[in-house]
Amino acid sequence: MAKLHVSTTVNGEPLEFLCEPYETMLDTLRNQLALTGSKEGCASGDCGACSITLDDRLVCSCLMLAAEAEGHEIRTIEGMARGGRLHPLQEKFLEQAALQCGICTSGMLVASEALLAKNPEPSEEEVRFWLAGNLCRCTGYDKIVRAVLETAAEIREAAQ
């Protein structure tokens, strides 16, 4: 079967690519677009290391076909820092030692940003259930949850 032509927007930049009909968004990001910040931990939507947003909706890019990006807007971890400035979540993860090996970190950050966009004042329980689709085997989640809650509080404070 012939490859499909896809026009999409990735991290705010319009781009085009060719993909196999069966190719996942994750494989296209990693193997064609050199955006390797999204990781493959399971390829079955269970670990969340490949989390991206599709028109601001949090999705596992391993469960999305690349062809589905046509006409939509994709954001990945590579688009989170703006103009060389880290996002407050990225800063907070570093301050709080909220990562150890770092393999889940991209997905955690993308998921956390999506949470705060929807819910600027999440409770601990809401953070825990929102991030339940992102596995971390190193941290026990403690410092991650704290980092998200503190960032949310600081963003609210700054907005006042």
Place this chain on the structure above:
Amino acid sequence: MNIVVNNKWIGQRTIRPDGVDKVTGRAAFAADTAMPGMIWGKVLRSPHPHARIRGIDISKAERLPGVKAVVTSRDVVDFPLDKSVMLGIQDMRWMCRNVMARDKALFPGHPVAAVAATTEAIAARACELIEVDYEVQPFSIEIDDAIKPDAPILHELNKFEGKPSNIVGQLEHKKGDIEAGFKQADVIIERTFTTRPVHQGYIEPHACLISVTADGKTTIWSSSQGQFMVRAMTSMLTGIPQSDIRAIPAEIGGGFGGKTIVYLEPLATLLAKKSGRPVKMVMTREEVMRATGPTSGSKSTVKIGAKKDGTIVAAQGTFYLQAGAFPGSPIRGAAGCSFAPYDIANVLSVGYDVCSNRSKVAAYRAPGAPIGAYAVECVLDEVAESLNMDPLDFRLKNAAKQGTKAAHGPVFPRIGYIETLEAAKNSPHYSTPTGKLQGRGVASGFWFNAGGESSAQVNITEDGNVVVTTGHPDIGGSRAGIANVCAELLGIDYRRVSVIIGDTQTVGFSNLTGGSRVLFASSMVVTQATEKVINTLRERAAKVWEIDPEAVKWENGAAHPASPNAGQFEPLTLEDLAEKAPQQGGPIGAGVQLNTQGADGGFGTHICDVEVDIELGIARVIKYTAVQDVGRAVHPGYVEGQLQGGVAQGIGWALNEEYIYRSDGKVDNPGFLDYRMPVCSDLPMLDTILVEVPNPKHPQGVKGVGEVPLVPVMAAVANAIYRATGKRFYALPMSPPKVLEGLQEPVQQAAE
């Protein structure tokens, strides 16, 4: 030695050197690298748990367009069965057969051939075209089946008590007279426990990219717990000399012991050599679950006797650990660590290593110790209860301390076990009341810790900053600890210290990242290298000032006269001396290579509260405190992280995680949906108390911290479930169906 430290950076929560790369997605893990001309490798794996391989026909696969190379065990260097060749704790006889089955396939998932092709899809298709002639054999997976007299034998060569057997190793620790000890006891409790195999569960699957040039020069990018291990094993299994193999450590996405051996690297090297193209291989999650790790399943019997006053007089443990396809269960950890926290006059601790038809066991955080401690700490809880003693008081009465001779050999130096018990007892957690269907359990744990070979190079840049190169993959933030140590000694801002992990051809030999050795060993070599650099800096300043180097002290990033008698001079900073270096003797830097000694064991005590839903059988951890003697927390954030991560893994092991085998011997749950590790909503905040009893044999007082946190967890959870429900469980995991089944028996609510 005229170095003044102000303790400015040791103990600070600095930003890790690799941090920005990791929060922006730039950090290059094993699967993130590509090369021009790169092709893809795939492994064909045995579908059978036990089968003789009569022949392999690769001709159809080789003819498939796009296929560039096929390899089988003929291409892998053979290590004959009659002669053991050790590399560290691994026997290359088993390693060569684990990476590629030779005469027999010994577990479902055992590699039998590998293919490299222009796309992953073609490589996978080619694997299907390989014809393997199997003669299927009977198999056994569970320990009880594998040690039956008529069990199918995996390795005929191995004899136990004169007969071919799957018991492939035995270890015994003995102290005092066990029978005489039990005669003194007023209370004796003996119980048998089982645990299931659990996987290390790193989120990053094994991966590598390997290039072999026509002259044999080999470059390996892979994620592992030791680039030198990768180089040595790849060299031994491919015949390429170590000097021709440059193993570059990629960032590693979790290991927990599971990346201390090779799986893909020798195969990718052979494929790259045969095809002349760089070869990339990445395991699927299913391959990770079927063919790597996990830790042993186990069966343990523990008997403990105590007097009415609470003195333990005798303790006996028998630990059977499942090695999987090849010998190598961590019986040393199970038999050696489990009684170590206690001063017991009479101990007999025996471990048995049992082969069976599942994947070869790999190290998992304090290998063996959590299995032994689970059994011992649960029995201790019952003994304390029968003596009407608080479980922490009972442990305090019997706690090992300086001068205690452990059953596994050493006489303990100054250790901090008692301090962990006292801190647990005095913690706010321990005095918080528990509610209905809630219960509180405690347990302790020990791990040997390790020293061993490490190398480091400390170089001063021309602009007066610092680059430190060490040889240990950093999995949990060790670079941050190294930056703190080096900055402290030099008296400069930690952000001026860049810490990198060298590859095998640019830094001296460094042993694995494992055993809780990395910060202990690497900060020791970095300290010595930095001290050498500081001595050079003092000599340079002495030359400028025309005084004796001994009259120069180093403080706050600059050379100063050591005393007013030495003369009046303006300080010379690191930048000043770096600038003058070309005129004063050249580049400033020093390397140190050591076989580090003095890694004293680590102790921890945990408190766990659970709440049990008796209708659904769900035990939920609602509060947890881990107390540990960490020696010195060089970077407290990452030390706490080690404790929290170990606890989360232990909660998974206790409550949910297990390998489930089908009747045909295959793992039935080889993915993260059905092999259920704790997710964020399963856990509460995990509190930590860092007790710091500095290690006198280490320049910063460091003790290893990574392993201990997993050791006490399963017992702490089990003891808590008992307090909540009145029911003791002797098998892991205590998953909802099993808890529910156990509670069908009359429930006796423990006193609130």
